[in-house]
Structures are given as C-alpha cells and as structure tokens.
Amino acid sequence: MKMAYYPGCSQEGSAIEYGLSTERTAELMGVELVEIEDWNCCGATSGHNTNKLLSLALPARNLAIAEKTGLDILVPCAACYNRFRTTEITVREDGEMREKIQQAIDMEYEAKNETISVLDLLANKLGPEKIKEKVKQPLKAMKAACYYGCLLVRPVHHTGFDDPEDPQTMDTILKALGAETVDWSHKTECCGAALATSRPEIGKRMTYEILKNARDAGAECIVTACPLCMMNLDMRQAGVEKEFREKFGLPIYFVTELVAAACGDAPEKVGTNRHFVEAVEYLKSLPAKAAQMEAEEQEKKKKKISKSEPANEEEAAALKKKIDAMAKGFAKNPEKTAARIIKDEEKAKLLAEIVTGDEKKISKLAELMITDQEKAIKTAEALINGELKKRQKQQA
C-alpha cells in the first residue's frame, strides 16, 4: 500500500514521538509513505475561529498537492485530520465554496482523494489479522483506556469511520496487540485542548475528569491518537495532580507507539522516553506481569484437571462403577433419584418426566451426581427451565 503523508506541525515538535511512531508503524505494516511536498500548517482551531475561507484554504493547498499524486492521505494528527476532512467534504458538496477555495489557493482541487486517520488505517484498511501477524511481543497484562477524544469521531458526517459515542477502532487495534481494554465513560469526552492556553482553569478540570474516569475504570494507562490530547493528558498531568491534589501517574501512549512496541521495537526507538509522565517502565514491566498471569492461569487449569480426573486406573474403574450404578437407579426409579437432586417436589417430578427414556441425559446427570453435586443441580435446573419455557410457548 502506498499513501501520501501529512505529518503536521506537532509531529515535528511537541508530539515528535507521534511522528516517529507513525512512520515506524507504516514501515512495520508495509505501507509506503510519501510526504506531501513542502506542506503547510492546516490552520487548526485558530483558523476556523477566525475565518472560514482561510480555514478551508490552508488544508486545501496540501490536499491539492497530494491530489496530483493520486494517493490517499494519511494524517496522524486528529486536528489536522478533522480540518482536512472538513475541507474535502465542503469541496465535494458546496460548489460555490469550492470555487472560492480554488481561487484562494490558485490551484485546481476536486477532492478526488481521501484523507485517512491512523485508527481507520490500522483497524479497517489493514485490519486486526494483519496487525496480529506482525506482533512479536504481545502487550499481554496491559490494561488500557482507549481515548478517542472529539476530533476523530465528530462531526460524524466528516469523519464517519467509527461510532461517535462508543467507538471501537482503537480497542480493536489494542486487542490485536494483545492488550486488555477497559470499558469507560469518557472515551469521546473533550480534554479541553482548545482552552488549555486561554482558560487553563476550565481545561484542567476537563483533563482531570478524563484521568479520574480512566483510573476508576481500572486502566493502568491511556492511549490516544491526538497530539493535543497527549499534551493535555501527559504534559499537563502534573499540573492537574497539583490542582486537584490527587496523584495519577498514568502513562499516556500514542497508539502507534504501542504498535511499534508490540512489534518488538525498544520504546526509545519511537521516542516513548520523551514523555513527561514516565512511560517506558510500564511497558518494560509487562512481560513479567504477563508471565505471572500465565503461571496463574496454568495453575488454575491444573487444579481443575486434578479435581475431575482420577489418579489411577483402579480409581477410574471404581468411579465408573459408581456412575453406572447411579444411572441404573436413575432409569429404574427416576422420580426418587430426581428428588435427590432437586428439592422442590414439582420440579423434581418434571425432571423425572424429562429424563425418562433419555439415556444420554440420565448418564450425564448420574456422572455429575458422583463427581460434582453443584454442577448436577445446575444442569438439572437448566433442563427444567428449558422444558418450562417450551411448554409456555406451546400454550401461548
């Protein structure tokens, strides 16, 4: 796959690790990136706050250059992505505006190509199976809150690759990398990036809510695909902790940093050591945690097996004898045996009716009565409930 690439200003400055890790992710996934020649800033929020035509013309210059290559464009920054999509769709749907934009940039531009986000590329265009193929060190033991923010999912008409209230693409990617993702309430809440500089007291409270909800949902880290979210959650986390007198210490990752890490890269290679909140240690702690988790799982499995499997042939034969005897008794006198499993008289009667003449059910229940009383009761109840439902249906 070959794509045009628009890094965006942040990815060469404050979010340099996003730029590095996006390029590395593309390389790992076999996507060739061709940087848009001599690209300019998209104007971001300041552009659309100030002048509509300007806010469309600035992205349009980049899009027009990319259009000549005939390639779709990968735009990692959520803010740039949103401005690019808005421009694309305006040009497609508003003929009057299209002419004005072309006049302002003094270039032809028809919006024939498509701007694509990192999440869309990884989860939909490449897909989880393709990602899994490349994973060398699964992020098992990682508990992540996938944070989508605003600009990747809204407005739906402009973005549209995921659900605006409960998006899943990042969760799909993280799961393909082996991590566990938590269910939480603030997936698409705004972090207040637009207010961080002008009204920090408002912005801090918004960031606080996100950190708090992620932690309360059991997350040990937050994952983002937006450099502005990263700035607020990572760089300003210490300030938020001070303001609200609450320690979080939550590492924040770009989704692409995790792709690189899971594919075997050292975190330093894509700049994860440049974060404000220490983020390398958590990644390095994962293999040990995963090993412990696996050991515990093995232990559990072993216990289960030893419980149900007899130690030697002699015991096995004895057990079989017991089960056979129980099954015989059951077939001979179903009501009496059923009463031994179910206390309720009517239900026991019903159970007897169900199993009468059904050898399979009898031998299964007989086996369970010898090996696992609790399970026998559960199985019997399930049989009874099923029968009751069937009868209700017939009556209705």
Next chain:
Amino acid sequence: MENAIRLVPASKEDKDLLARIEKEAGTSVSLCYQCGKCSAGCPVAFAMDNKPRQVIRFLQLGLIEAALGSDSIWICASCETCSARCPRGVDIASLMDALRREALRQGKITDKKVAVFNKAFLNGVKNFGRTYEAGLLLTHNFLTGQFFKDAELGLPMFKRGKLGLLPEKIKGREEVKKIFERVEEMGGE
C-alpha cells in the same frame, strides 16, 4: 426579574445578520425545539454564562447582540458533542464558530486571550508556513502579560527535543502568504 428580557420584534438588520450567520454555519436555528440535550452533554457548560441552548434561544428571538456578547462562545471548545447529539440536526458547534467570527468582525470579544492566541498562531503560519510553537508560547505570554505561564513546560519540552527554538520554514512561504492576502481581499466569511 434579573433575567427578564424585553422583547421587541427583531430589526431588519438583526434578521439579515442572523440569516448571514445561519448561512455561514450551514444550519438553521428555527429547527431547535429547546430540548436542552446540547447543554446537558456539553463538557464546558459548567463554565458558561449562557448554555448552548440559551445562545440558540437568543438567536431564535433575534437577540443577536446577546448571543455575540456571551462569554460562552469563547468557552466553547469546538468538541462537536452538541452537534453530534442534537435530535433536530442543528449544527450548534458550527453556529458557535460563526458567532466567534462575527464577534471578531465587530470587535466584540469578551475573551481577549483566545483572540490573541489565534492571531499569534496564524501570524506564525502566515510568515513561516508552519506553526512556530516556541514563538507562539512567548508571544502569547508577552501579549497577555503572563510571562511565566507554562514555564514549567517550556524548558522540559526543549530538553526532550519537543520544542525547536527556531521556526520551521517552508519553501512555499510566499504562496501561503498569498493565500492569506487573497482570503482578505475576497472578504472571507
């Protein structure tokens, strides 16, 4: 009676202005039936003087001045939650955008800091073709008189190679400057 408003029919000027704002925003305020869903989900409603629903109501009543003078339009974070959830399909976020631009045109800005930031940001783009993060921080602090704001970020960012001291310049700087000039000539929107 503090919140009482004396209603008079909207003047021709106000009606024309509203029509222009609606056209620019690509939406219509008459669709709104005041259910308040926008304001319930707004993550910054707690800090607003008039909730999004009330700003729309001002517009419906032809009280454009009141809408333009609301602090809310500068508190809006452009997160688009309101527009995504409106059951009537009113693009509230786009209206907020259009109101900010109109307030800017009329010189009625209740929050100078946002306007100063935007201007500094776009000046960087106009001159260099890219965002000039270091220059932006310094200019913004200087113009708003907050000399040490975010100082705890600047140095650590620099140390981590996240803040270039000199601006990135593109070859097509003149082209970008011309875009700004043409937009201005065309009147923009």
